[in-house]
Amino acid sequence: MSGTGAPVGFIGLGMMGLPMARSLLRRGRSLVACDSSEAARAALAEGAVRFAATPAGVADAAEVIVLMLPDSRVVAQVMEGEGGLLPALRAGQLVIDMGSSLPGETRRLAALAAARGAMLVDAPVSGSVVKAKAGTLAIMTGGEDAAWAKAEPVLRDMGETLIRTGAVGSAHAMKALNNYVYAAGLLATAEALRMAEAMQLDLAVFADVLNASSGRNIATETKVKQEILPGRYQGGFQLGLMRKDLETAGAIAAETGFDAKALQLCRALWGEAVAALGPKADNTEIHRFLGAGR
Structure with missing residues (x-):
């Protein structure tokens, strides 16, 4: 105590x-x-x-x-x-x-x-x-x-x-940039799962391949089998909060003058997901958004 x-x-x-x-x-x-x-x-x-x-x-x-x-x-x-x-x-x-x-x-x-x-x-x-x-x-x-x-x-x-x-301010900057990297990883994971599904691959086996190979990230380890494949979508972090962190990362890019093209694309796609599903939807529902006839 x-x-x-x-x-x-x-x-x-x-x-x-x-x-x-x-x-x-x-x-x-x-x-x-x-x-x-x-x-x-x-x-x-x-x-x-x-x-x-x-x-x-x-x-x-x-x-x-x-x-x-x-x-x-x-x-x-x-x-x-x-x-x-x-x-x-x-x-x-x-x-x-x-x-x-x-x-x-x-x-x-x-x-x-x-x-x-x-x-x-x-x-x-x-x-x-x-x-x-x-x-x-x-x-x-x-x-x-x-x-x-x-x-x-x-x-x-x-x-x-x-x-x-x-x-002061460095922790908020690092948090936003960290969450950008996470958002990009989760987005790439969700897109890869949709392509694997279209090829009629075994998605559980694909998850094992990702986690044993260079594609491994926090999303493949803690979100695919736990939340995405069973359709639970209860990862515990809202889409709106993810978008907010990406906007903060965008403000950092503007402040530093760095032309972060991947960040721009990531911000756009997460913004579309929030518009479609609402800010309170779970961040893992980016997978559901990508499968909604886009």
Whole structure:
């Protein structure tokens, strides 16, 4: 148990945030939480949790504040909007943005926090809801040594593998680029399965060939036999979130001036899938989309 008397602030109790907050509770921590959803608040209504009406209320009560929010727009609203965190931050406080935000926005907000004597680090996660529930997420962290020293004990109560990535914003950049590589691998896997199906190949055997050969990737190992071939399509990551990460990767390409043609194609195809199936469809349903008479 790593419990401490100092409460941790937690803002954002969604699909990933709720199990992450529960992981902190299991490790003996108390929480001051905030979420606009009454259902989300009710799901976390436990003895070691109290709720603040606004993000500023969380800042009043906690030295370390975790954000698990959908995107940079919502992060900016929580930080700078009415009742936001930023005006309430005190010297020495730490904000940990664990969502998938735009690196440039992360750097901007970190500078605003630093002007108040506070710190902001990016610490996006890799792993499904299952890993969030188990407290075994991989967590990338960008920030200076002092911020890392304050963040590490809290992060270890939610994650199994912690990787320091460099300056603020670097973790959000690496997360987006990692998810681009994953999206490209899953897309290629789904296309290959559709071609193998058209040739009347044994798809289970083809999956074995992929996993024993150079085509092996995380999608072939954890999605083909588990989710795609049985038609379950419950991999635990939404199409809309995949598109968002690809758009972040696109913003990185624009910032760096790199002409990422494969990324452009990937973004277009995932965008078509979201338009056809909706943002809440599972990411493995890219396979279903490719078989829908395109």
